[in-house]
Amino acid sequence: MAGSQPISRGAGARRRVLAAALQVLDDDGLTGFTMEAVARRAGASKATLYRHWPTAGALLIDAMDATFQPLPVPDTGHVHSDVEHLLTSFVTLLEHTPFPRLLAAFIDAAERDPALADLHADLTRRRREPLLTVLARARDRGQLSTDLDPEILTDLLTAPLFYRRFVAHQPIPPQLVTEVIRHVLATRR
Amino acid sequence: MAGSQPISRGAGARRRVLAAALQVLDDDGLTGFTMEAVARRAGASKATLYRHWPTAGALLIDAMDATFQPLPVPDTGHVHSDVEHLLTSFVTLLEHTPFPRLLAAFIDAAERDPALADLHADLTRRRREPLLTVLARARDRGQLSTDLDPEILTDLLTAPLFYRRFVAHQPIPPQLVTEVIRHVLATRR
DNA sequence: TATGATGAGTACGGTAACGTTTCGATGGAG
DNA sequence: CTCCATCGAAACGTTACCGTACTCATCATA
Numbered sequence: 001m002a003g004s005q006p007i008s009r010g011a012g013a014r015r016r017v018l019a020a021a022l023q024v025l026d027d028d029g030l031t032g033f034t035m036e037a038v039a040r041r042a043g044a045s046k047a048t049l050y051r052h053w054p055t056a057g058a059l060l061i062d063a064m065d066a067t068f069q070p071l072p073v074p075d076t077g078h079v080h081s082d083v084e085h086l087l088t089s090f091v092t093l094l095e096h097t098p099f100p101r102l103l104a105a106f107i108d109a110a111e112r113d114p115a116l117a118d119l120h121a122d123l124t125r126r127r128r129e130p131l132l133t134v135l136a137r138a139r140d141r142g143q144l145s146t147d148l149d150p151e152i153l154t155d156l157l158t159a160p161l162f163y164r165r166f167v168a169h170q171p172i173p174p175q176l177v178t179e180v181i182r183h184v185l186a187t188r189r
Numbered sequence: 190m191a192g193s194q195p196i197s198r199g200a201g202a203r204r205r206v207l208a209a210a211l212q213v214l215d216d217d218g219l220t221g222f223t224m225e226a227v228a229r230r231a232g233a234s235k236a237t238l239y240r241h242w243p244t245a246g247a248l249l250i251d252a253m254d255a256t257f258q259p260l261p262v263p264d265t266g267h268v269h270s271d272v273e274h275l276l277t278s279f280v281t282l283l284e285h286t287p288f289p290r291l292l293a294a295f296i297d298a299a300e301r302d303p304a305l306a307d308l309h310a311d312l313t314r315r316r317r318e319p320l321l322t323v324l325a326r327a328r329d330r331g332q333l334s335t336d337l338d339p340e341i342l343t344d345l346l347t348a349p350l351f352y353r354r355f356v357a358h359q360p361i362p363p364q365l366v367t368e369v370i371r372h373v374l375a376t377r378r
Numbered sequence: 379t380a381t382g383a384t385g386a387g388t389a390c391g392g393t394a395a396c397g398t399t400t401c402g403a404t405g406g407a408g
Numbered sequence: 409c410t411c412c413a414t415c416g417a418a419a420c421g422t423t424a425c426c427g428t429a430c431t432c433a434t435c436a437t438a
Contacts, residue, residue, distance in 0.1 A: 013415070017329035030302050045416045050397070101300050107355055108297040110408055111290050112218050114190055121358045152368050155349045155357070162356055166296055169310050177343050183373055202385065225425055234386045239427070 014052055017042045021063035026098045028104045033060065057109075061119050064106055068097070068123055073130045079138035080185065086131050087157065087177045094165045095172060104166060128154050156184045204240055206231045210252035215287045219294045221250065246298075250308050253295055256288070257312055262319045268327035269374065275320050276346065276366045283354045284361060293355060317343050334375070345373045 020042035025033050034054055039046045053059040071093075074085040093099050110120040131154050138144040160180050164172045209231030214222050224245055228235045242248040260282075263274040275373040282288050299309040320343050349369050353361045 003424090029219070029297055034395060034428090035397085043416085046397080047399085048415065104297045104300045106292045108218055110358065111293045117358055124357050130312070149368075155352055155365075156345070156369065156372055157354035159348035159356075160344045163344055163351055167348075167351055168313050168344070168357070169299065169306055176344075178339070179338075180345065183345055183375075183435085223425060224427085232386085234388090235427080236429085237385055240384085372389090 013042075013044060013048055017044055017052070018063045018066050020044070021059055022067060022102060023097070025060070025063070025105050026090060026101050030109055031103075035058060035107070048097065053113070057113055057115065060106075060109065061115060063121060064102065064116075064123070067102060068126060070126060071130045073133050075137075079134065079143045080181065082134040082138070083131070083181055083185065085176060086134060087141070087161065087180070090158065091161060091172050091177060093162060100165050107166075128158070131157065157181070201361060202231075202237055205256050206233055206238060206241070207246070207252045209233070210248055211256060211287065211291060214249070214252070216289050218290075219259075219298055222294070224248070246302055246304065247269060249298065252302060253291065253305075253312070254308060256291060257315060259315060260319045262322050264326075268323065268332045269370065271323040271327070272346065272370055272374065273366060274321070276350065276369070279347065279350060280366060281360050283350060289354050296355075317347070320346065328363050337375075342373060346370070 011031055018145050022035070023039045024037050024041050028037065033056060035046060038044075038059065039049050049059065053062065071089050074082045076082050076085070100170060104119060106116065110116040132150055135144060135150040135153055139146060139150070159178060160176065161172060164170055164176065191270050206227060210222070210227045213230050217226065222245060224238050227233075227245075227248065228238050231238075242251065249364065260275055260278050262365060263271045263361050265274070278347055294304065299305040321339055324333065324339040324342055328335060328339070346369060349365065350361060353359055354363065
């Protein structure tokens with residue numbers, strides 16, 4: 001976006017509040033996510049928050065929606081390396097950004113709030129798109145058997161990375177990406 | 190910590206409180222998990238809670254620890270059906286018990302409390318054991334190539350089920366277990 | 379049956395977030 | 409330059425949870 005566009009008074013405060021909301025969620029989790037805490041962090045008035053968002057849940061939705069950024073779609077000509085690029089980028093996201101902690105809080109929230117659950121499902125769908133694009137392209141090129149469902153392949157390829165980070169709560173070993181691809185992408189010898 | 194037959198006075202209240210703690214966590218998540226709420230639900234006095242647990246975190250740890258129950262280890266003679274039994278049981282756990290909602294809350298809590306993180310890692314390890322047992326037995330029988338790491342296989346087999354439930358937030362299709370096994374356990378036709 | 383533990387119920391002062399309101403300051407548009 | 413929508417700050421009464429303390433009932437056992 002053209003950064004020199006003047007940021008209107010209202011939009012400026014809005015952006016600061018959204019950024020502060022993510023910081024609070026990252027630091028203190030869902031428990032610490034209150035209107036007061038976000039207002040403090042943003043250097044904003046509570047009145048401003050309530051002017052823009054009726055509830056803390058609505059604010060949370062906007063804040064999480066603002067975090068989304070799709071991974072760039074690689075095009076090396078080979079499924080294998082395309083997928084490897086994507087998964088490696090994703091591991092970086094999991095290990096070196098606030099993303100996973102935000103997601104952990106959000107997953108819990110989405111269990112109990114239907115509006116958050118909807119957004120969560122939508123964000124997940126958008127997050128999967130680059131990988132699905134790569135797989136579809138591979139199928140068009142004949143590099144991938146047509147009896148393999150791209151949706152299930154996407155599950156199988158990305159799930160272990162999530163699992164390591166959120167469930168096993170352990171670092172992701174460097175060879176995991178390679179191993180996952182080897183098992184799932186059917187490079188059978 | 191007295192006898193085994195009669196439930197000593199103390200142990201009775203303790204069990205009721207732990208059960209109430211899980212109900213509160215299931216219904217209201219981490220946000221609603223307070224000493225007062227648990228005491229109310231248990232029909233117990235706050236003083237009783239504080240007598241047994243110094244903090245809400247300590248109570249949460251004991252409550253989550255009490256939920257753990259290992260899946261029975263099947264022994265059909267074939268890796269394939271053994272694994273299928275285990276994964277199917279696990280899907281039932283994910284779809285028809287409070288387990289996943291409890292876990293969602295716990296994962297968020299474990300992101301910020303080291304003691305909870307330790308317990309989380311330990312519970313995950315114990316949950317994996319039946320599958321690891323089955324895989325080890327298969328290897329001893331020569332039904333499984335020795336160059337496949339059982340730990341990674343366990344990741345690949347269970348991760349998609351977690352993923353569907355927590356990340357994709359979608360029902361687990363009946364054929365997913367079969368598909369996962371087909372891809373991961375290398376029964377290539 | 380007498381006694382010591384244990385628990386339920388209640389009350390307490392302290393803290394924090396709630397959601398709303400008022401007021402004075404400020405910056406962008408006409 | 410003027411106007412006015414928007415902002416930050418502060419105060420408000422309300423509600424909820426905190427952690428502790430005290431009383432009285434109940435059960436376990438010797």
